[in-house]
Structure formats: structure tokens, C-alpha cells
Amino acid sequence: xxxxxxxxxxxxxxxxxxxxxxxxxxxxxxxxxxxxxxxxxxxxxxxxxxxxxxxxxxxxxxxxxxxxxxxxxxxxxxxxxxxxxxxxxxxxxxxxxxxxxxx
Numbered sequence: 001x002x003x004x005x006x007x008x009x010x011x012x013x014x015x016x017x018x019x020x021x022x023x024x025x026x027x028x029x030x031x032x033x034x035x036x037x038x039x040x041x042x043x044x045x046x047x048x049x050x051x052x053x054x055x056x057x058x059x060x061x062x063x064x065x066x067x068x069x070x071x072x073x074x075x076x077x078x079x080x081x082x083x084x085x086x087x088x089x090x091x092x093x094x095x096x097x098x099x100x101x102x103x
Contacts, residue, residue: 001030005040005064016067018059020074038062 036048045058060071
């Protein structure tokens with residue numbers, strides 16, 4: 001899949017083509033599991049076999065630089081960048097430092 005990382009709306013506003021989620025009602029013609037490679041003017045990434053976290057990192061890496069921090073924040077907020085075992089410990093009320101043995 002090849003795409004421009006961003007586009008300019010009629011009002012002059014720059015928008016990212018790499019987005020964390022689609023608007024409700026959007027039509028999807030190709031699923032994320034069908035995309036092996038993604039390319040923008042900032043690079044090419046292989047997505048085959050990658051986890052959600054790995055895929056998110058790869059796509060952020062080829063996003064327009066003006067939107068990368070926003071995409072990283074979203075990925076952290078939805079826990080794409082957190083190991084599942086830490087979520088389990090926090091749900092049980094055990095601090096991450098205790099769960100990993102860190103002090």
C-alpha cells in the first residue's frame with residue numbers, strides 16, 4: 001500500500017493520512033492483516049506478522065513528522081505500547097515496580 005503521509009484540505013489545514021482509527025461508518029476495502037507493506041515519502045515498512053504494538057510503531061515511523069507525537073500519544077493511551085503483563089498486575093493493585101522486581 002502506497003500513500004502520501006498527509007494531505008491539505010481546501011481550507012489549507014494539513015491532515016494526516018495515517019490515523020489511529022477510522023470514523024464511524026467509514027468503508028474499509030482492505031483489512032490491516034491484508035497489508036504486507038506500507039510506503040509513504042518517509043519510508044517503507046513491512047507489517048506482515050507484526051503485533052498491534054509493532055505495527056503501530058512502524059506506521060508512526062512513516063507518518064508525517066507533524067503528526068507523529070499525536071499518534072504516539074494515542075498509541076500510549078490505548079496501551080499499544082504497554083506490555084500486557086503490566087496491565088494485569090496494575091489491575092490486581094500490584095505496582096509495576098513490584099511485579100518486575102525493580103526498586
